[in-house]
Amino acid sequence: xxxxxxxxxxxxxxxxxxxxxxxxxxxxxxxxxxxxxxxxxxxxxxxxxxxxxxxxxxxxxxxxxxxxxxxxxxxxxxxxxxxxxxxxxxxxxxxxxxxxxxxxxxxxxxxxxxxxxxxxxxxxxxxxxxxxxxxxxxxxxxxxxxxxxxxxxxxxxxxxxxxxxxxxxxxxxxxxxxxxxxxxxxxxxxxxxxxxxxxxxxxxxxxxxxxxxxxxxxxxxxxxxxxxxxxxxxxxxxxxxxxxxxxxxxxxxxxxxxxxxxxxxxxxxxxxxxxxxxxxxxxxxxxxxxxxxx
Amino acid sequence: xxxxxxxxxxxxxxxxxxxxxxxxxxxxxxxxxxxxxxxxxxxxxxxxxxxxxxxxxxxxxxxxxxxxxxxxxxxxxxxxxxxxxxxxxxxxxxxxxxxxxxxxxxxxxxxxxxxxxxxxxxxxxxxxxxxxxxxxxxxxxxxxxxxxxxxxxxxxxxxxxxxxxxxxxxxxxxxxxxxxxxxxxxxxxxxxxxxxxxxxxxxxxxxxxxxxxxxxxxxxxxxxxxxxxxxxxxxxxxxxxxxxxxxxxxxxxxxxxxxxxxxxxxxxxxxxxxxxxxxxxxxxxxxxxxxxxxxxxxxxxxxxxxxxxxxxxxxxxxxxxxxxxxxxxxxxxxxxx
Numbered sequence: 001x002x003x004x005x006x007x008x009x010x011x012x013x014x015x016x017x018x019x020x021x022x023x024x025x026x027x028x029x030x031x032x033x034x035x036x037x038x039x040x041x042x043x044x045x046x047x048x049x050x051x052x053x054x055x056x057x058x059x060x061x062x063x064x065x066x067x068x069x070x071x072x073x074x075x076x077x078x079x080x081x082x083x084x085x086x087x088x089x090x091x092x093x094x095x096x097x098x099x100x101x102x103x104x105x106x107x108x109x110x111x112x113x114x115x116x117x118x119x120x121x122x123x124x125x126x127x128x129x130x131x132x133x134x135x136x137x138x139x140x141x142x143x144x145x146x147x148x149x150x151x152x153x154x155x156x157x158x159x160x161x162x163x164x165x166x167x168x169x170x171x172x173x174x175x176x177x178x179x180x181x182x183x184x185x186x187x188x189x190x191x192x193x194x195x196x197x198x199x200x201x202x203x204x205x206x207x208x209x210x211x212x213x214x215x216x217x218x219x220x221x222x223x224x225x226x227x228x229x230x231x232x233x234x235x236x237x238x239x240x241x242x243x244x245x246x247x248x249x250x251x252x253x254x255x256x257x258x259x260x261x262x263x264x265x266x267x268x269x270x271x272x273x274x275x276x277x278x279x280x281x282x283x284x285x286x287x288x289x290x291x292x293x294x
Numbered sequence: 295x296x297x298x299x300x301x302x303x304x305x306x307x308x309x310x311x312x313x314x315x316x317x318x319x320x321x322x323x324x325x326x327x328x329x330x331x332x333x334x335x336x337x338x339x340x341x342x343x344x345x346x347x348x349x350x351x352x353x354x355x356x357x358x359x360x361x362x363x364x365x366x367x368x369x370x371x372x373x374x375x376x377x378x379x380x381x382x383x384x385x386x387x388x389x390x391x392x393x394x395x396x397x398x399x400x401x402x403x404x405x406x407x408x409x410x411x412x413x414x415x416x417x418x419x420x421x422x423x424x425x426x427x428x429x430x431x432x433x434x435x436x437x438x439x440x441x442x443x444x445x446x447x448x449x450x451x452x453x454x455x456x457x458x459x460x461x462x463x464x465x466x467x468x469x470x471x472x473x474x475x476x477x478x479x480x481x482x483x484x485x486x487x488x489x490x491x492x493x494x495x496x497x498x499x500x501x502x503x504x505x506x507x508x509x510x511x512x513x514x515x516x517x518x519x520x521x522x523x524x525x526x527x528x529x530x531x532x533x534x535x536x537x538x539x540x541x542x543x544x545x546x547x548x549x550x551x552x553x554x555x556x557x558x559x560x561x562x563x564x565x566x567x568x569x570x571x572x573x574x575x576x577x578x579x580x581x582x583x584x585x586x587x588x589x590x591x592x593x594x595x596x597x598x599x600x601x602x603x604x605x606x607x608x609x610x611x612x613x614x615x616x617x618x619x620x621x622x623x624x625x626x627x628x629x630x631x
Contacts, residue, residue: 031420038417039434042497046437048459049449064455064462102348110345113338125342132349134608135357136554138577139601142584142593143356143363146370166352169345198337227442229557234585245444249561252448259452270445277440281433 046270053264060259075264085268087240088247092226092272095157095164095243099225100218102165107172108214112202114173115180116188126177132170137163137231145234159235160243164225172217179213180206219280226273244269357601360594368591382595392596395579396603398484398572402491403552407545409492414499415541419529421500422507432504436497443494447561450490451477477562480572487573490558495551499544506540507533542615549611553604556581576600 052060053075055068079085114126137144144163153159183206191201207214229245236242242250248269252262364382366374386392417435421428438446453459454476461473476486514536515528523531556577563573574582580600584593 031423031425034417034420035425035431039431042435042438042493045446045449045453045493046441048453049445052452052459061457064457065459065466066462106345106348109341113341117334117338119334119338128354129345129349132353134605135353135601136550136604138554138556138580139597139604140353140356140360141581142590142597143359144352145585146359146590147352147356162348163352166348169349169353173345198334202341223440227444229442229444229561230581245442248442248444248448262448263452266445266448270441273440273442274437277436278433281429281436 046267049263049270050267053260053267055260055263057258057260075260076268078261079265079268084247084251085265088242088244088269089272091157091241092244095160095232096222096225098157098161099164099168100222102161103168103172103221104214104218106165107169107176107217108207108210109202110169111173111176111180112206115177116183116206126173129170129173132167133174135167137167141230141234144231148235153235155236155238155241157236157241157243160225160228160232163231164221164228168217168221168224171220175217176210176213179210183209215280219276223273223276226276244272360597360601362594363591364595364598366591367589369588370590374591376591378591382592383599385592386596386599391574391583392576392579394572395574395576399553399555399575401484402488402555402575403549405488406491406495406548406552409488410496410499410548411541411545413492414496414503414544415534415537417496417500418503418507419533422504432501435500438494439497439501443557444561446490446494447558451562454486478567478571480570483563483571483573487559487562490562491552491555494558495548499548502540502544503537506537510536545615546608546611549607550604553600553607576603 051068054071054073055066056072059066059069110129114122114129148154148159148163151159153162187205187209188201191205196204227245228243229249232243232246236246239250248266251265255261255265363374365377365379367376367378367382368374421431421435425431455461456473456475456478460476464470464473474482477483510533514532518528518532554577555575559573559575559578560581563571563578576596577600580593580596584590584596
């Protein structure tokens with residue numbers, strides 16, 4: 001990374017935090033207690049799902065809130081051994097990765113223009129994309145379903161991917177435009193003097209410099225796609241192309257008597273998102289911060 | 295690494311000052327009038343074109359079509375020919391089921407703000423202090439937000455069944471008198487929903503607020519501390535006012551999200567039960583009366599109503615609450631490059 005590019009002229013030098021009263025009188029123990037309580041409340045339902053998967057139906061019926069008397073991994077093994085779960089994961093992965101790729105590519109190109117070109121109608125263009133925030137998928141879902149149907153994309157992942165890209169564009173552009181605007185003019189001027197074209201500048205300078213923002217919007221798009229339910233519910237009616245959320249819902253109604261198995265299935269299906277989140281937590285949080293400021 | 299941090303800090307400073315401070319003096323307005331050269335036009339078209347096509351095709355066009363089909367009685371196949379004018383809309387507005395759903399949405403909007411806001415602010419203030427394991431706590435608080443609505447809904451509905459884990463736990467604790475039919479008792483169901491919503495989304499608010507808090511220059515609270523201000527005085531008079539822009543944006547996102555609520559209700563209460571349990575929302579009404587019953591024209595009219603309500607709320611909010619934050623932020627940067 002080229003660190004010479006710090007755009008923050010008005011940034012005060014990072015002064016070492018003066019050790020004035022950093023440990024205040026009584027705040028800290030309270031903070032720990034509250035933090036532990038909150039974390040417990042946040043995790044309890046998740047743990048219920050995961051631990052429930054280790055129990056048997058008989059145990060769950062007689063003592064719904066108990067601990068597994070014998071840890072029984074049969075439920076998990078059944079789910080993992082069956083093809084359904086892996087097919088769902090595969091479909092969700094394809095949909096998520098394709099959505100992410102599309103959003104990043106289209107969003108970055110459009111944001112570059114909106115941030116660094118001056119032309120008539122730029123404001124309108126930006127406003128149009130920004131207005132997309134006002135149209136959540138819920139509102140457009142029925143006609144969207146018809147558009148997808150007319151394109152012959154029913155029951156194919158493409159019919160989910162394209163609308164997801166479109167609906168993720170507003171957030172992406174709103175996060176990326178300030179990012180690209182913050183790249184100082186001097187870099188651009190220097191690049192042009194050295195004979196770099198605008199498009200060359202885009203690939204050689206903008207893409208690398210915007211990487212943190214790109215990663216953030218990519219992760220947001222991926223998680224949104226991974227979790228999305230309404231759109232696949234309308235578009236995908238064939239079990240072969242079900243994504244994970246649809247699969248969980250249908251599994252839960254299909255095996256509603258087999259609670260333990262439903263719990264095992266559900267907890268396995270949240271693992272990928274959790275792992276993904278744990279890996280990229282910093283980026284996700286950074287992206288939300290950016291979104292607030294944009 | 296440091297590029298990113300510097301950029302983001304600058305943006306923060308920018309916003310804290312109403313988006314004016316960071317903006318370089320605008321180029322003379324004469325420059326704007328200059329015609330865009332052809333080569334630049336081609337570049338613009340190539341770069342924006344794909345995004346435009348996808349966006350127009352899958353966002354704008356369907357929204358416009360929703361408005362169009364809303365005027366027809368139409369079952370979803372063949373061209374829509376049975377023009378009914380505003381009849382769908384009149385039916386919607388007179389339908390008591392819809393009015394109930396609307397009132398549930400209104401309740402959820404208010405309750406989300408009232409329940410999540412203060413909790414999230416307190417948590418963010420506490421977590422913003424130097425805590426051991428702070429990043430771990432942040433990750434764990436955010437976990438429910440990352441898990442899909444379907445998983446959350448499936449898990450909670452199993453826990454909350456009348457013979458589920460929550461009631462089982464209450465009996466074990468000797469609180470058997472408090473066991474409830476959490477999901478189907480219409481007096482309680484919407485509160486159950488609020489608990490689940492708070493659990494699921496409060497982490498998002500906390501993260502936003504923490505991000506906002508970290509944008510506040512350390513010098514301010516430090517100076518106040520030197521001058522003898524107490525911890526709570528500092529929070530009350532320095533931190534909270536500086537956090538106000540973040541809070542306003544969060545409230546906006548929360549309101550819009552509450553108006554559009556669908557997945558959780560649909561998963562937990564199913565297609566039809568939600569209205570008897572008193573948790574139906576406009577979006578579940580839309581799906582139940584549109585697609586699920588084959589009345590696509592009617593469903594589209596519901597979508598339009600839902601959209602207009604969200605739009606009006608958003609515009610009012612922007613006009614009266616967000617104005618201070620967006621002023622300048624958009625207008626000032628009009629003439630860069």
